[in-house]
Amino acid sequence: MRVDDDRRAAIVAELPRLRRYARALLRDADRADDLVQDSVERALQRLDNWRTGENPRRWLFTIMHHLFIDQLRKVKRQVPAQSLDHEAALAVPSDQTDYSSARDICEALERIGADRRAALVLVSVEGFSYAEAANILGIPAGTLMSRVARGREELRALLDDQDRRRSIRVVET
Amino acid sequence: MNPRMYTENDIHLALDGEMPGDERAAYERWLDANPDMKARADRYAADRERLRRTLEPVLGQPVPPRLQQMLSQPGDRSQRLSWLARAAAAALIFVLGAAAGYGVGFVGRPSADAGTQAFVESALAAHRVYSAEKLHVVEVGADQRDHLVGWLSKRVGVAMAAPDLSPQGFRLIGGRLLPLGATGTAAQFMYEDVTGKRLSLYVTRQSGEEETGFRLETEGGVNALYWLDEGYGCVVAGDVPEAMLRGIADSAYRQLLQGPHA
Numbered sequence: 001m002r003v004d005d006d007r008r009a010a011i012v013a014e015l016p017r018l019r020r021y022a023r024a025l026l027r028d029a030d031r032a033d034d035l036v037q038d039s040v041e042r043a044l045q046r047l048d049n050w051r052t053g054e055n056p057r058r059w060l061f062t063i064m065h066h067l068f069i070d071q072l073r074k075v076k077r078q079v080p081a082q083s084l085d086h087e088a089a090l091a092v093p094s095d096q097t098d099y100s101s102a103r104d105i106c107e108a109l110e111r112i113g114a115d116r117r118a119a120l121v122l123v124s125v126e127g128f129s130y131a132e133a134a135n136i137l138g139i140p141a142g143t144l145m146s147r148v149a150r151g152r153e154e155l156r157a158l159l160d161d162q163d164r165r166r167s168i169r170v171v172e173t
Numbered sequence: 174m175n176p177r178m179y180t181e182n183d184i185h186l187a188l189d190g191e192m193p194g195d196e197r198a199a200y201e202r203w204l205d206a207n208p209d210m211k212a213r214a215d216r217y218a219a220d221r222e223r224l225r226r227t228l229e230p231v232l233g234q235p236v237p238p239r240l241q242q243m244l245s246q247p248g249d250r251s252q253r254l255s256w257l258a259r260a261a262a263a264a265l266i267f268v269l270g271a272a273a274g275y276g277v278g279f280v281g282r283p284s285a286d287a288g289t290q291a292f293v294e295s296a297l298a299a300h301r302v303y304s305a306e307k308l309h310v311v312e313v314g315a316d317q318r319d320h321l322v323g324w325l326s327k328r329v330g331v332a333m334a335a336p337d338l339s340p341q342g343f344r345l346i347g348g349r350l351l352p353l354g355a356t357g358t359a360a361q362f363m364y365e366d367v368t369g370k371r372l373s374l375y376v377t378r379q380s381g382e383e384e385t386g387f388r389l390e391t392e393g394g395v396n397a398l399y400w401l402d403e404g405y406g407c408v409v410a411g412d413v414p415e416a417m418l419r420g421i422a423d424s425a426y427r428q429l430l431q432g433p434h435a
Contacts, residue, residue, distance in 0.1 A: 012244050020231040024224075033237055040243050102227040109224070123189050124221045125228055130191050149185045152217055159220065 007047050010056040011040060017126065018060055024121040025068055027110045035071065039064040061126070061136045065118065072114055108158035116151030123148050179203040184214045188221065229340035233424070291354060293390055293399050296375035296408035299351050299361050300395060304371035304411075311347030311363050321348050325360040331378040331404060335362050336428035341421050342366045353377055372411035374425050379406040387422055389415060398422045405429065 018039060022032035042063050043050075050059055109117060115137075122133040123144075134144035179200055186192045187200055204211040303310055313321040318335055326333040328350050335345055343364035353359040359377040366372070383401050390397045397410040398418045407429070409422045 008244050012241075015236045015240060015244075016232040016234075019234070019236070020228050023231050024228055033240065037240055037243070040240060044243070101223065105220075105223055105227050121224075125225055130189065145182075145185070145191075148189065149182060152185065152220070155224075156216060156220055 004047055007050060007056070008044075011043055011060065014057055014060050015040075017057065018064060021061065021121060021126055022064065022068075024109065024125060025114070025118060027106050035064060035067060038067050042067065058128075058132060058136060061122070061128075062138075065136055065138075068114075068118070104159065104162050105155075108155055108162065111158055112151055112154040116147045116154060119144055119147035120151035120155065124152070181210065181213070184210065184217060188214070188217055226340060226342060233340065233427075292359070292375075292377055292406050293397060293408055295351070295353050295359065296361075296373070296399070297390070297392055297395060297397055297410060299359075299375065300373045300397070300410040301393075303349065303361065303363060304373060310371075312349035314347040315345040317347075318345070325350060325376075329358045329360050329376065329378055331376070332429075332432055333360055333376060334429050334432055336374065336425040338364055338372070338421060338424060341417070341424060343372050343421070346371075351375075370412060372409065372413065372421065375408040375410065376429070377406040379404050387419060389418075400426070402426075403430065 015036070018036050019032065022035045022039075023029065026032040026035060039060060043060055046063075050056075109121075112120070118137060119133060122128045122136060123130065128136065130141050130144050130148070133148075134141045137144060139147075177196070177199070183192065183200055183203075187197070192200060204214060313324065315321075315335070322333050322335050325348060335348065338345070343366050346363045346365050348360055348362040351359045351361055357377065359375055362374040362376075364372045364374070379401050381401070384403075385399075385401045387398050387400050390399065394412055395410055396413065396415055396418050397408050398415070399406070399408040400422070401407075405426075407422070407426060409418055409425060411418065411421075413421075
């Protein structure tokens with residue numbers, strides 16, 4: 001049971017990062033933690049599949065990605081869940097003034113395609129190399145690279161758009 | 174050697190750390206020669222920073238009990254609970270402080286006694302002097318963080334930590350030892366954001382039993398949030414909005430209670 005204990009401890013150590021990644025993917029805090037919970041459940045069921053020496057972070061992120069994709073397929077057939085003001089929980093208490101900035105970027109992130117969002121966040125926020133991220137997502141490195149680039153461009157375009165709308169609003173009032 | 178051609182794609186490679194080191198210099202020259210591409214690279218870098226800063230706080234949030242329980246083992250349970258309890262206590266202090274601030278307002282500052290005033294004055298004076306300093310802003314730099322923390326803990330007589338405020342956009346520059354009153358000492362940690370704006374955290378040992386919530390003092394465009402608790406007297410000062418200062422104070426104090434190796 002010693003090995004299992006070590007593996008559980010390794011999963012515990014990854015929880016904060018899993019939660020951050022889930023939040024980036026889903027925006028809604030509760031849904032994000034549901035995804036983390038499902039991932040941990042799946043990981044615990046498959047503890048024996050975890051090859052000794054395999055990086056726990058990559059293993060767990062891969063599990064989470066599969067569940068995220070499953071979930072997307074299901075959600076497509078449902079009415080989209082309403083996003084509440086979860087950026088409040090995200091930005092507070094550590095950074096209250098960035099509240100609107102946090103809201104803007106979360107909004108933009110949510111609007112870019114899920115494949116691109118996952119690729120961009122894995123590389124840009126979670127700090128995985130292209131090879132590692134491609135491995136987690138189960139795609140060729142070339143595809144990963146183009147998803148990161150397109151995702152980044154799309155995000156910037158959405159932020160430009162927000163800025164433009166805001167300046168129009170300022171002019172109007 | 175044939176210098177290779179660079180394209181927009183290289184901006185992504187460079188930003189993501191996927192560009193070989195020996196291509197970097199030529200890439201930088203290419204950027205300098207193409208202001209449009211340079212602007213784009215800067216924007217992408219800024220977006221990444223914003224994304225990281227927005228998501229960073231999740232790492233510091235307590236993990237929900239339902240997740241903890243799934244993984245908890247009899248052996249390590251108590252330890253984790255005590256960490257959670259501490260985090261909860263820090264959050265409570267923050268909430269109480271915020272509530273006191275909104276409810277009572279800081280107009281009268283009813284119970285701030287002379288001693289409290291003195292340490293806040295001293296912190297503000299030190300902030301003014303050293304945040305404006307160009308060459309010798311700190312005595313010991315952030316590159317000697319462990320030494321800095323050990324030294325100041327010893328001299329001030331209370332366990333210190335140099336809080337990581339990077340999620341709030343402030344990088345540690347270093348710190349210095351300061352006199353307080355006739356015989357006392359205090360530590361000052363100085364931080365800076367990307368625009369060069371400075372923020373200081375001032376920490377003294379507090380022998381009295383007094384505890385306060387967060388209180389605000391404003392002087393000459395500098396906001397200072399101070400509190401007494403658990404044997405610490407702390408002041409966070411800077412030319413930043415009050416709400417942001419609260420976030421910073423909360424994070425700094427939580428890290429201070431957790432100790433230098435939390």
